[in-house]
Amino acid sequence: MSSTIAAPDSAAAKPDPAALCRFLDGEHHDIKQTVRERLADFGVAPPGEQLPREEYRAQVLEWMLRLAETGQPAMLFPESAGGAGDPGGAISAFEMLGHGDLSLLVKCGVQFGLFGGAVHHLGNEEHHRKYLADVASAKLLGCFAMTESGHGSNVQAVETTASYDGDASEWVIHTPTESARKDYIGNAARDGHMAVVFAQLEVGGDEHGVHALLVPIRDQDGNVLDGVRIEDDGDKLGLQGVDNGRIWFDHVRVPRENLLDRYATVGSDGLYESPIENKDRRFFTTIGTLIQGRVSVSGAALSATKSALAIAVRYAGRRRQFGPPDSSDEALLIDYRVHQRRLLPRLAATYAIHFAQRELVAELHKALTSEDYGDREQRQLEARAAGVKAASTWHATDTIQACREACGGAGYLMVNRFTALKSDTDVFTTFEGDNTILLQLVAKGLLTDFKQRVGDLNALEMVRFYGEQVMDQVVERSLARQVVGAFRDIVPSRDDESYDDERIEDREWQVDLFRWREEHVLGGVARRLRAGLDDDADTFEVFNECQDHVLAAARAHVDRLIVESFARAVEACEDDSLRLVLDKVFDLHALSTIECERGWFFEHGRMTAPRSKAITKAVNRLCAELREHAEVLVDAFAIPDAVLAAPIATGQDRASAGG
Numbered sequence: 201m202s203s204t205i206a207a208p209d210s211a212a213a214k215p216d217p218a219a220l221c222r223f224l225d226g227e228h229h230d231i232k233q234t235v236r237e238r239l240a241d242f243g244v245a246p247p248g249e250q251l252p253r254e255e256y257r258a259q260v261l262e263w264m265l266r267l268a269e270t271g272q273p274a275m276l277f278p279e280s281a282g283g284a285g286d287p288g289g290a291i292s293a294f295e296m297l298g299h300g301d302l303s304l305l306v307k308c309g310v311q312f313g314l315f316g317g318a319v320h321h322l323g324n325e326e327h328h329r330k331y332l333a334d335v336a337s338a339k340l341l342g343c344f345a346m347t348e349s350g351h352g353s354n355v356q357a358v359e360t361t362a363s364y365d366g367d368a369s370e371w372v373i374h375t376p377t378e379s380a381r382k383d384y385i386g387n388a389a390r391d392g393h394m395a396v397v398f399a400q401l402e403v404g405g406d407e408h409g410v411h412a413l414l415v416p417i418r419d420q421d422g423n424v425l426d427g428v429r430i431e432d433d434g435d436k437l438g439l440q441g442v443d444n445g446r447i448w449f450d451h452v453r454v455p456r457e458n459l460l461d462r463y464a465t466v467g468s469d470g471l472y473e474s475p476i477e478n479k480d481r482r483f484f485t486t487i488g489t490l491i492q493g494r495v496s497v498s499g500a501a502l503s504a505t506k507s508a509l510a511i512a513v514r515y516a517g518r519r520r521q522f523g524p525p526d527s528s529d530e531a532l533l534i535d536y537r538v539h540q541r542r543l544l545p546r547l548a549a550t551y552a553i554h555f556a557q558r559e560l561v562a563e564l565h566k567a568l569t570s571e572d573y574g575d576r577e578q579r580q581l582e583a584r585a586a587g588v589k590a591a592s593t594w595h596a597t598d599t600i601q602a603c604r605e606a607c608g609g610a611g612y613l614m615v616n617r618f619t620a621l622k623s624d625t626d627v628f629t630t631f632e633g634d635n636t637i638l639l640q641l642v643a644k645g646l647l648t649d650f651k652q653r654v655g656d657l658n659a660l661e662m663v664r665f666y667g668e669q670v671m672d673q674v675v676e677r678s679l680a681r682q683v684v685g686a687f688r689d690i691v692p693s694r695d696d697e698s699y700d701d702e703r704i705e706d707r708e709w710q711v712d713l714f715r716w717r718e719e720h721v722l723g724g725v726a727r728r729l730r731a732g733l734d735d736d737a738d739t740f741e742v743f744n745e746c747q748d749h750v751l752a753a754a755r756a757h758v759d760r761l762i763v764e765s766f767a768r769a770v771e772a773c774e775d776d777s778l779r780l781v782l783d784k785v786f787d788l789h790a791l792s793t794i795e796c797e798r799g800w801f802f803e804h805g806r807m808t809a810p811r812s813k814a815i816t817k818a819v820n821r822l823c824a825e826l827r828e829h830a831e832v833l834v835d836a837f838a839i840p841d842a843v844l845a846a847p848i849a850t851g852q853d854r855a856s857a858g859g
């Protein structure tokens with residue numbers, strides 16, 4: 201049955217999904233392809249029905265052990281510890297797990313990425329030699345115990361203590377209050393034998409801030425060790441196959457060597473030494489080293505988003521409802537403009553974030569494998585990781601919901617995947633850094649050189665410093681644009697842009713609007729922070745007053761990073777048939793984002809009514825043009841049918857598709 205609503209006749213040759221897949225995958229195509237096939241081979245399809253919790257946990261553990269046997273997790277670790285020293289490849293492989301059962305993904309993330317990652321990045325060579333091979337083979341199952349019931353986002357304020365007993369050369373790990381119990385810890389309730397515990401270090405009466413230590417929690421037979429108490433967190437909104445739990449420590453003793461001492465050691469003489477003198481800086485350096493987990497979650501969220509889009513787009517290409525009154529044929533959902541509007545801009549944004557993520561992984565790989573990666577680059581990488589993770593996980597939540605609705609009642613059936621996609625990815629916006637907190641980190645990255653200086657500044661100076669840094673950023677950019685002088689010079693006046701419909705097609709114009717918005721919001725934050733300052737200022741209040749504005753600056757920054765990554769990727773595409781469609785996907789992403797933000801652009805004199813209408817018209821036209829390519833765009837995600845699993849997307853449920 202043919203479509204009854206006329207779709208625009210696309211003269212363009214259809215791009216080859218396999219070629220598009222290779223282009224999307226980039227240098228990690230082979231490993232991604234291997235993992236896709238591996239998932240299908242393992243039968244790692246998300247359950248079509250709810251398994252009892254313990255059965256589900258056992259199934260997820262079994263999958264993880266099988267995965268460990270393939271050697272895939274060892275890619276993450278250094279060659280000296282039996283790994284492949286390929287973090288970029290390992291993170292790309294992990295990203296593919298996001299198409300399958302998300303409890304497996306998170307269980308692997310905890311075991312290899314968080315537990316193994318902490319040993320790798322915070323430990324010394326002896327720790328690597330002793331533990332990493334067993335972590336990679338999943339012989340030693342572990343936890344990453346950072347969060348406490350009382351403190352999640354504010355890790356610096358955790359209360360668990362690690363006090364040094366010089367006579368015994370041991371650390372004493374203790375939970376001093378109920379709010380200090382470790383909480384939500386993956387692998388704790390059932391399987392973990394050891395935990396990396398983040399605790400306030402105390403040596404000879406001196407407090408040195410948060411450090412990480414290896415603490416055994418179960419014996420060989422799985423019995424909880426003396427002094428350790430563990431409780432199951434119970435049922436959760438999703439991720440029921442992961443055994444999250446709470447841990448208490450009652451004066452548990454571990455040897456001196458169990459301190460993961462990359463940034464601070466305690467020698468046999470009992471003296472504490474660190475190459476980083478400033479306590480705050482040491483803390484931020486320690487935490488910064490762990491961004492691998494954040495980057496991994498960001499990639500996994502993208503994979504889940506792609507699964508949702510693949511299901512909804514395919515369903516929309518088969519499902520019919522209503523149609524022209526003079527026809528007996530009903531129309532395909534994908535031919536309705538509103539349906540295109542619901543799915544295609546989100547598909548375009550997924551492409552955009554995909555390229556930002558790919559650049560992020562490449563940069564992280566560089567940071568983790570080069571000897572001379574600089575402090576400044578590291579700070580920028582941390583801010584970028586925070587921003588892309590927030591964007592990717594929020595985008596996942598929004599898109600999965602939109603896709604569920606786009607599949608109507610069929611989308612509500614567990615067998616069609618959205619139950620798991622929604623409930624399992626929901627928490628991605630919270631763990632590995634709550635998104636709102638991460639955007640504040642982005643803003644700090646924009647506004648300050650905080651890693652070197654924040655610890656030396658008191659609160660009032662800090663607010664001033666934020667202001668100065670904003671101005672520095674702005675001035676740096678204005679210099680780059682050869683507009684030297686005052687900040688106001690880089691902000692075009694309300695009437696210096698003549699209306700020109702043609703320009704909205706122009707890539708430079710589009711990207712420049714993202715840059716302009718970022719600069720303008722940053723400048724606005726700077727002015728407000730400065731205006732709020734005088735010697736009597738309540739600095740917390742000043743900063744708090746501007747917090748929404750600071751977050752808006754971070755969002756504008758991340759939007760700009762993403763659109764620039766996408767522009768670079770499209771520019772690098774040498775295949776004409778791919779380029780043609782990628783150009784349209786880019787335009788749709790850029791213009792639909794601008795359309796969403798048009799209220800702001802109106803407020804700031806960069807949008808006129810005719811231009812706003814022209815943008816809406818262009819978005820509609822692009823939706824119509826990309827309708828022809830929608831299936832190819834999702835086919836390029838190359839998710840095997842056995843893994844995608846939803847009958848409405850794999851052709852098994854013909855009845856829902858209308859026969």
Ligand SMILES: Cc1cc2nc3c(=O)[nH]c(=O)nc-3n(C[C@H](O)[C@H](O)[C@H](O)COP(=O)(O)OP(=O)(O)OC[C@H]3O[C@@H](n4cnc5c(N)ncnc54)[C@H](O)[C@@H]3O)c2cc1C
Nearest residue numbers: 344345346347351352353384385386630631632634636637
């Ligand atoms: C399923 C699951 C698995 C997890 N696994 C682990 C694990 O293996 N290991 C581990 O250590 N942790 C784990 N966590 C913990 C997770 O990292 C924390 O939940 C997360 O860091 C947020 O901390 P919180 O829950 O205390 O929220 P809070 O920090 O209390 O935040 C609550 C809300 O307040 C907002 N908020 C907080 N401070 C501010 C501020 N200054 N300005 C504006 N808004 C603010 C936040 O945006 C958020 O919306 C897990 C959590 C879950 C749910």
